[in-house]
Amino acid sequence: MNLRSDHVGGGAFVGFGVLVLALSGDLPTGQLSMPGAGFLPKLIAAFTIIFGLALFFRARESEPLSTLGWSDGKHAALVIAITAAATALYTSLGFITTMMLMMIGLLVIVERRNVLRAALYSVCTVMVTYAVFVLVLKAPLLTGPLGF
Amino acid sequence: METTFISLLHGFEVALQPANLWYAFLGCLVGTLVGVLPGIGPLSGISILLPVTFGLNATQAVIMLAGIYYGSQYGGSTTSILMRIPGEASSVMTCIDGNAMAKKGRAGAALCIAAVGSWIAGTFGIIMLTLIAPPLATLALRFGPPEYTALLVLGLIFLAYMSSTSLVRTLLMACLGLMLGMIGIDNMTGHFRYSFDLAELGDGIGIVPVAVGLFGLGEILATPSHKVVGEVITPKLRELLPNRQEWREAAMPIARGSVLGFIIGIIPGSAHIISSFLSYALEKKVSKHPEQFGKGAVAGVAGPESANNSASTGAFVPMLALGIPTGPITAVLIGALMVHGVSVGPQLVSEHPDVFWGFVASMYVGNLMLLALNLPLVGIFVSVLRIPYTYLYPMIIMFCIIGVYEVSHSIVDVWIMLIMGVLGYGLRKFSFDPAPLVLGLVIAPIFEQSLRQSLIMSNGNYLIFLSRPIALGLVIVSAVLLTLSAISFVLKRKDWRAKLAEAETAES
Numbered sequence: 001m002n003l004r005s006d007h008v009g010g011g012a013f014v015g016f017g018v019l020v021l022a023l024s025g026d027l028p029t030g031q032l033s034m035p036g037a038g039f040l041p042k043l044i045a046a047f048t049i050i051f052g053l054a055l056f057f058r059a060r061e062s063e064p065l066s067t068l069g070w071s072d073g074k075h076a077a078l079v080i081a082i083t084a085a086a087t088a089l090y091t092s093l094g095f096i097t098t099m100m101l102m103m104i105g106l107l108v109i110v111e112r113r114n115v116l117r118a119a120l121y122s123v124c125t126v127m128v129t130y131a132v133f134v135l136v137l138k139a140p141l142l143t144g145p146l147g148f
Numbered sequence: 149m150e151t152t153f154i155s156l157l158h159g160f161e162v163a164l165q166p167a168n169l170w171y172a173f174l175g176c177l178v179g180t181l182v183g184v185l186p187g188i189g190p191l192s193g194i195s196i197l198l199p200v201t202f203g204l205n206a207t208q209a210v211i212m213l214a215g216i217y218y219g220s221q222y223g224g225s226t227t228s229i230l231m232r233i234p235g236e237a238s239s240v241m242t243c244i245d246g247n248a249m250a251k252k253g254r255a256g257a258a259l260c261i262a263a264v265g266s267w268i269a270g271t272f273g274i275i276m277l278t279l280i281a282p283p284l285a286t287l288a289l290r291f292g293p294p295e296y297t298a299l300l301v302l303g304l305i306f307l308a309y310m311s312s313t314s315l316v317r318t319l320l321m322a323c324l325g326l327m328l329g330m331i332g333i334d335n336m337t338g339h340f341r342y343s344f345d346l347a348e349l350g351d352g353i354g355i356v357p358v359a360v361g362l363f364g365l366g367e368i369l370a371t372p373s374h375k376v377v378g379e380v381i382t383p384k385l386r387e388l389l390p391n392r393q394e395w396r397e398a399a400m401p402i403a404r405g406s407v408l409g410f411i412i413g414i415i416p417g418s419a420h421i422i423s424s425f426l427s428y429a430l431e432k433k434v435s436k437h438p439e440q441f442g443k444g445a446v447a448g449v450a451g452p453e454s455a456n457n458s459a460s461t462g463a464f465v466p467m468l469a470l471g472i473p474t475g476p477i478t479a480v481l482i483g484a485l486m487v488h489g490v491s492v493g494p495q496l497v498s499e500h501p502d503v504f505w506g507f508v509a510s511m512y513v514g515n516l517m518l519l520a521l522n523l524p525l526v527g528i529f530v531s532v533l534r535i536p537y538t539y540l541y542p543m544i545i546m547f548c549i550i551g552v553y554e555v556s557h558s559i560v561d562v563w564i565m566l567i568m569g570v571l572g573y574g575l576r577k578f579s580f581d582p583a584p585l586v587l588g589l590v591i592a593p594i595f596e597q598s599l600r601q602s603l604i605m606s607n608g609n610y611l612i613f614l615s616r617p618i619a620l621g622l623v624i625v626s627a628v629l630l631t632l633s634a635i636s637f638v639l640k641r642k643d644w645r646a647k648l649a650e651a652e653t654a655e656s
Contacts, residue, residue: 005577005578005579006578008578009578009580020327023342027341028337028339033607033608034604034608035599035603037337037339038341040326040600041327041342044323044326044327047323048320048323048324048327051316051323055320062579068578070577071372072369072370072371076370076573080566080569083365083569084566087549087559087562090553090559095550103546106541106542107539107542111538113538125543129546133200139199141554142553
């Protein structure tokens with residue numbers, strides 16, 4: 001069988017629906033006259049499985065999986081990795097340090113820009129943003145261990 | 149009618165207060181920039197700036213956020229005309245003839261026609277909103293849980309029917325959104341659902357991390373910087389005014405686009421996007437010179453640009469009168485008002501007249517501001533377009549993180565945004581439109597509550613949806629739409645939606 005994109009998409013939704021049903025085991029369904037907390041989630045999970053199967057069985061109309069373009073995958077993975085690292089550090093290092101590091105990381109690692117130029121741009125952008133939020137909009141941003 | 153007029157005058161009293169004028173101006177300016185910049189749409193713009201409005205009152209907040217929405221519809225045309233890159237999804241059709249006009253040396257005229265068309269359509273939309281929303285809200289006061297359930301089901305089916313992707317895909321996205329909307333404490337029984345012992349998930353998943361992740365971060369992940377290249381055509385300011393022939397060619401498309409856009413705007417779905425595609429198709433069909441389309445036809449700019457502005461105003465009708473979002477943007481706006489303690493629905497007109505009428509009146513003023521902003525300041529917007537995307541997107545990611553974190557000062561929300569970004573990237577790869585997901589997320593609590601209340605009211609009898617006239621009418625419309633979709637699904641027949649999808653794929 002030639003695997004197509006909707007085989008994967010439909011299959012993923014069927015799997016998701018089954019997972020929700022499995023996780024809903026302890027939620028009471030109740031009765032029609034008094035539906036419980038699990039009533040609608042289970043109903044929607046059942047619909048998800050039905051629609052997922054419909055997509056799966058009509059998958060031959062979709063494009064072959066091998067033709068999906070993943071040329072931007074490396075860019076996406078790098079951006080996600082750097083943003084995830086910034087998220088992990090955000091509450092401990094504060095806004096200014098984390099965002100500077102994140103922007104430098106994105107510009108140098110992902111975009112292969114000159115380190116000095118990237119650092120200068122990042123410092124200026126982050127400082128201006130900080131000033132706008134804290135001084136103009138009066139919306140305080142997270143501070144780090146050094147007080148900024 | 150007299151009451152409406154008096155209320156509108158009161159609205160102008162509110163909207164013309166200096167502080168409100170300032171926030172309308174700020175919203176329009178930011179909206180124009182959001183529209184101009186490729187890779188950032190009105191939804192991410194509104195979501196990112198949502199925390200900034202926490203220090204404002206509800207009227208100022210909604211005036212500013214709505215300004216971003218309709219301002220982005222104006223701004224999107226600038227990038228389309230000068231770079232042939234849609235600054236905003238609804239400006240895709242403007243790229244074709246707008247850029248062709250620019251290449252012929254008529255960039256100024258194209259920008260002017262787009263701006264004036266947008267202003268006329270926007271104003272038409274607001275007049276219709278002023279006339280329709282209050283009586284519709286009065287009618288909606290008669291709605292009980294069964295009517296609301298039927299209306300929400302109709303909304304989802306309409307969304308699926310209007311979607312240019314398939315019915316099954318849209319319904320799957322809506323199901324996923326509904327499922328996400330059920331995370332957290334069940335309001336009726338107090339049960340924790342799918343919160344995995346995370347206290348932050350007890351209140352459920354917020355719309356901002358989901359919307360910013362899917363539309364802001366997801367878009368960035370799918371757009372490597374080397375793909376965003378384009379030459380900016382700089383218009384000469386003295387050539388800004390169209391000639392008499394161009395005005396004549398633009399008049400009727402603007403009128404048709406205004407009416408078509410408003411009608412589509414009321415219907416759930418990505419109305420401002422669909423309306424511009426339909427308007428382009430309509431103009432090409434009624435034109436005496438269809439062969440000119442694609443080569444710089446004035447109607448190809450005037451129609452779609454008018455339609456998307458009118459549609460963005462039309463989308464406010466169900467939002468303000470019924471409290472029902474027709475798309476992710478109005479959903480975020482409803483969320484913004486809820487943050488300020490204002491619940492949107494039929495009671496909004498009577499309980500918060502300052503918010504309702506101040507907002508409506510501010511849109512008249514905002515549209516005038518946009519007309520004044522877009523033409524003389526086109527040079528500044530052109531300069532913004534020269535910032536390389538390589539330097540722009542790290543800044544957008546920074547704003548995404550600030551925007552999401554500041555809503556509830558929760559790092560879990562930022563992680564949710566990241567997960568949604570990855571999900572949005574994956575959904576795009578597999579041709580799923582993430583908009584119904586956001587809509588499902590927003591309506592989930594209202595839908596669940598009204599469905600369960602209806603069943604309790606009827607002692608578990610589903611016939612309650614067929615025994616009340618309004619609910620029955622809504623169920624019949626839903627059934628008709630489902631039947632129409634099922635016919636084309638079974639017969640594999642290409643209807644107008646399939647053709648629209650083909651046009652969207654070809655142009656985007």
